[in-house]
Amino acid sequence: xxxxxxxxxxxxxxxxxxxxxxxxxxxxxxxxxxxxxxxxxxxxxxxxxxxxxxxxxxxxxxxxxxxxxxxxxxxxxxxxxxxxxxxxxxxxxxxxxxxxxxxxxxxxxxxxx
Amino acid sequence: xxxxxxxxxxxxxxxxxxxxxxxxxxxxxxxxxxxxxxxxxxxxxxxxxxxxxxxxxxxxxxxxxxxxxxxxxxxxxxxxxxxxxxxxxxxxxxxxxxxxxxxxxxxxxxxxxx
Numbered sequence: 259x260x261x262x263x264x265x266x267x268x269x270x271x272x273x274x275x276x277x278x279x280x281x282x283x284x285x286x287x288x289x290x291x292x293x294x295x296x297x298x299x300x301x302x303x304x305x306x307x308x309x310x311x312x313x314x315x316x317x318x319x320x321x322x323x324x325x326x327x328x329x330x331x332x333x334x335x336x337x338x339x340x341x342x343x344x345x346x347x348x349x350x351x352x353x354x355x356x357x358x359x360x361x362x363x364x365x366x367x368x369x370x371x
Numbered sequence: 372x373x374x375x376x377x378x379x380x381x382x383x384x385x386x387x388x389x390x391x392x393x394x395x396x397x398x399x400x401x402x403x404x405x406x407x408x409x410x411x412x413x414x415x416x417x418x419x420x421x422x423x424x425x426x427x428x429x430x431x432x433x434x435x436x437x438x439x440x441x442x443x444x445x446x447x448x449x450x451x452x453x454x455x456x457x458x459x460x461x462x463x464x465x466x467x468x469x470x471x472x473x474x475x476x477x478x479x480x481x482x483x484x485x
Binding site for chain 1: 420422461465472
């Protein structure tokens with residue numbers, strides 16, 4: 259069965275650089291969520307999109323932006339990276355008929371040096 | 372607002388012993404509840420979920436959980452632990468159907484000794 263695809267799987271950046279994380283949801287899933295999991299912490303919700311429109315916003319820094327495209331894939335853009343942005347970034351997708359069951363991708367591990 | 376409390380950041384059991392991971396939730400509306408498992412350096416895998424209906428839900432790998440509204444709990448159990456169960460377990464809550472975000476607990480690391 260198809261799963262959520264995230265790229266890249268690993269990313270190393272310097273402080274003040276920018277990064278773009280990509281998420282490809284399961285086919286026919288129209289909702290995408292982004293979560294950030296710091297070392298030893300629980301996943302924290304960042305932002306979500308439904309039918310290409312932002313549907314909810316969590317603790318996402320102003321330096322970050324995201325969008326969902328016409329093919330439903332989503333990109334998380336991160337600028338002016340800080341050391342504290344080092345984390346595992348998960349994307350999850352949901353299909354229209356599920357009871358909020360979110361399918362998670364393998365995550366992108368971002369390391370900021 | 373929704374919140375989740377997982378009692379015990381670490382739980383240690385012997386192989387073959389009962390596994391009990393505790394989760395209590397707070398929700399102003401009937402919640403949807405989930406348990407996810409995370410193996411090292413991997414994503415989150417859904418173990419089981421409660422939405423409506425039967426309060427005892429069975430999941431993958433022999434796990435089950437019971438929704439107890441009166442106790443606002445959704446504890447995860449497995450009769451006999453296996454070495455491969457060693458992982459991080461997260462309880463999560465969502466305020467019903469739709470595209471609302473999941474709110475996670477802080478996680479419980481399950482350690483299984485031979």
